[in-house]
Amino acid sequence: MTGMAPMKYLSIAVSASLLGLSGVLLPAWAAEKFECKSPENVEVAETIKPLIEKAKLCKGLRRKVDAGIECIGCGVCYSACDVVAWNPDYLGPAALNRAWTLIKDERDGATIERLRAVAGDAGCHACHTHMSCTERCPMGLAPTAGISGLKRAVLGSVLRGEL
Amino acid sequence: MSAKAQSLLWIAQRASAALLALCVIVHLVTIIYAVQGGLSAAEIFGRTRGNVTWFTFYSIFVLAVAVHAPIGLRSVFIEWLGWRGRSRDAALVAFAALLVWMGMRAVFAVFA
Numbered sequence: 347m348t349g350m351a352p353m354k355y356l357s358i359a360v361s362a363s364l365l366g367l368s369g370v371l372l373p374a375w376a377a378e379k380f381e382c383k384s385p386e387n388v389e390v391a392e393t394i395k396p397l398i399e400k401a402k403l404c405k406g407l408r409r410k411v412d413a414g415i416e417c418i419g420c421g422v423c424y425s426a427c428d429v430v431a432w433n434p435d436y437l438g439p440a441a442l443n444r445a446w447t448l449i450k451d452e453r454d455g456a457t458i459e460r461l462r463a464v465a466g467d468a469g470c471h472a473c474h475t476h477m478s479c480t481e482r483c484p485m486g487l488a489p490t491a492g493i494s495g496l497k498r499a500v501l502g503s504v505l506r507g508e509l
Numbered sequence: 510m511s512a513k514a515q516s517l518l519w520i521a522q523r524a525s526a527a528l529l530a531l532c533v534i535v536h537l538v539t540i541i542y543a544v545q546g547g548l549s550a551a552e553i554f555g556r557t558r559g560n561v562t563w564f565t566f567y568s569i570f571v572l573a574v575a576v577h578a579p580i581g582l583r584s585v586f587i588e589w590l591g592w593r594g595r596s597r598d599a600a601l602v603a604f605a606a607l608l609v610w611m612g613m614r615a616v617f618a619v620f621a
Contacts, residue, residue: 462512465512467587471515500516500519509513
């Protein structure tokens with residue numbers, strides 16, 4: 347095994363589990379490689395085990411944003427939004443929906459910065475919950491729900507003194 | 510105004526709305542009770558004058574209105590008039606002060 351091989355298998359294993367291949371965490375050919383119990387392979391297997399567990403956990407937590415990530419970026423929600431027409435500074439449903447999917451991602455490391463960017467008059471607090479974005483979305487997504495989630499997340503971070 | 514300050518305004522508006530929901534229900538029930546029972550103005554004054562409980566309740570009601578309404582008006586000013594900056598904030602503070610003055614004047618009128 348070359349020096350880069352452990353990293354290669356590690357990334358394959360994490361990618362596979364993140365892609366939702368439940369029950370088949372490793373491709374068959376990669377799994378066969380791990381059946382060889384050389385000290386190096388055992389070490390690799392031990393290294394990736396916690397990462398796979400974390401990836402499984404992430405998948406569970408990501409259920410809240412599974413719908414949100416299906417956004418195709420068409421901009422229909424942005425056009426449908428009254429607040430976009432009234433307030434030129436408003437970020438709009440598409441951007442806020444994207445921020446919501448990132449904030450709810452367990453692996454995201456910039457949650458507070460994102461919340462700071464989406465809080466206030468130009469962000470989630472400007473939403474009037476008219477739900478035009480949700481009504482018009484061709485993918486059947488609910489940006490309004492994501493924006494409400496952002497409001498709750500901002501509330502939590504303000505109360506914890508993080509914002 | 511910082512994102513935190515804007516978020517705090519939103520929180521203040523939601524918290525005052527929760528308080529107002531309760532106050533409005535109590536206020537409406539009180540009005541309906543007074544009307545149904547056929548209480549005269551003198552009888553109502555007889556119950557409210559010197560009554561610290563009613564004074565406290567209506568003071569909280571007035572203060573919740575004074576917090577809630579200007580924050581809502583702030584959004585209206587932004588979206589309908591594009592009015593921002595210190596002049597808008599000064600106008601909103603003046604409006605809040607007007608609500609407190611008018612509201613507390615009425616509260617004192619039935620308490621004192």
